[in-house]
Amino acid sequence: MIKKKYLLFAGVLSAIILTGMFLVIIVTAFFPSLFLPAIAIDPVTNANIDTHNRLVLTGTTTLSDMNQIHLTIVRRSPGPVQGAGSPATEVRGFARLLSDTGERNPWKGYADISSLDPGDYLITFVTVTYSENFTKRTESEPLATLPFTLGDERAGPGSLRKNVIADIPFKRINTPNATEYQGTQDYITIDTFPEIQTDDVYTLSGTTSLPPGEELMVEVLPYVSGAGIDLVIDPKSQSQMTGIFSSVVGMVSVSDGSYGPDYWTFELETYLLAPGQYIMKVSNNEYNQANMTKPAGGLSSSRVFTVTERSS
Template sequence: MKKKYLTYAGIVSAIILVVMFALILLTGSFSVFSSVTIDPIPDHAAGDLMVITGTTNIMAGRTLELDVVNLSSAPGTNSRVGETDAFIVRGGGLSNTWSGALDTSAIPPGEYQVNAYSVNDTGSRIALLATSQLTLTGTTPTLTESPGTVVNQTPFITVNPPGTISLGEKLLVTGTTNLPENTELLYLVIQQSNASVLTVNPNTQEQDLKGGVTRSGVIPVLPGIGDINRWSFAVDSTEFIPDQYQVIVTLENISVENIGKEGPFGTAPLVVEEAILNNSTTSIPESSLCQAITIDSFPAQLTNRSYTITGTTSLPAGTDLLFEVFPTEFDVNVNMGTPGMSGSSVGASDDVEVVRGAGNTNLWSADVDLSKFPPNEYLINISNDRIDNRTYARIYGDIYCSERFTLSG
């Protein structure tokens, strides 16, 4: 009789194992009880894009909510300084993986804790499943007004074009504005077509028609240089589909139906392409052109007045850069003996100094007076070239960035 009981127990155990294995194949979940682990988070400079990753037994396709709290906040105060969603994808072993992108531009250096929460279908929190520590290094930048900066009376918002990314890629979308620091902005990332992607679960053959997504949020204006402030937000394209999207940034208090009709706003296209797996040919990026130094977006059509041109760089604060404006169809012929940015019939040049920004991104700005420039197509060039003060010979550096514009009459 004892052997018979053992036989029944073995059969029941085998059935349970079969059912559990079937559930793993069908749902991608490996346990009745949800669990989450957070991978070790290396130190980051405040202002960097941070990608937080981990593993979980929660089924693929669900999301987690990540909160970042200040460990030094006084009791009873709101200690949350940042939050983002993390998207769960099917893993290769007995656990799934997740990742979330966090913009730390508005978070000062310090010690913080990341809390990972499970959420239900409506986005409400269910339970705290994991915590981890992170450290943001660096110093909070103290930016002073640049001498000679031209104040822009009309409020504006510009968006630096994010370009083309691969599906699943994380990126930091940035831009400039002359709105005051801490002004709240609304951002949207909107699919430009009604395209959808039909996916089939290889285990269940269940079909899922997945459309494009719209991402939105509220972000603060951050200090910049001179009268030009900055803003940024993180985009995680894991849940996107390959398509064309539009980034829109405007004032937070503008209603959706009045975006583009009231108040300042900026737009830029974003293209999400299908990720290429097992690509045997690795392209080598051109590190010199607009990589270590960038020019912020500005209108393609400029008029005969003064402008402040800004940008970012990974070069250290205090580095001297060479800023130039010259026609695209003529050689540069600038009177290097004339100090400052004065216009001529052929171009202008000036030295600008890199100032401290946030994280690993520092800032530069240059004031250019186009009042004496004739109508033409011009090139703005910023580089780490320099001019020998004795011979006026050009000593070429190794990084640069150029943008074209048209000067109307």
């Protein structure tokens, strides 16, 4: 009798397991979105557009800091015929996690919408992965989308509006700390930095003996004395293992200095930089986009600076 009850119990348990497996297969086949990583987007209003016409977005996600989150803003409504000088119909941006708790993690992203004309647009979020040797870039399926309307000064409620930005000529901050070398020795210098805060845009500059048109690589990396690069520690867990790495890399061209030394300028956006110390490195390393390597050049310069939290 006991043996019969045991066999009956084993049979029922097997049936439950098989039924569960069947249901999982059916649900994942017909409702795959239930098991995909999720990105939630906070409400977007005019307050999300700053004085530099960067659209700053926030939200939460189940993604970890191992994922690179990219966003694309594409015009949905018909626009003007494209040609020389036509407004952009698509811009790209980036996002990063503010902390990685392993649950729903807060994120922050931005995109420069200054080149977009009024119209209807769609924001799409994806993750990006690269092959081991960085020769192939792969985007995920869209993880979240957000439609919005960009209006002008006549737009009604519900539309976002860009800010009018005054065209202020760039002026170098050239102080005794920004030494300019004389003679025939080749050089790259970095001018004195202004006070740098998060969520802003700064034009940084310097001089060089290299000719106009020469390409320079600019790297902004977290700095620790004696180490140079480190992870930004998560302020919630104080754990370096869950730190969020934030950095900026770009290429600039040397400009003709006319009556002075040739110079370079770099637009630093600090929306995704955490408060802390950073080091800027400027060199004539040649960045290889195909495999993301940088063969060493012969010239370089660096400067350590601090990014502080922007006061509200």
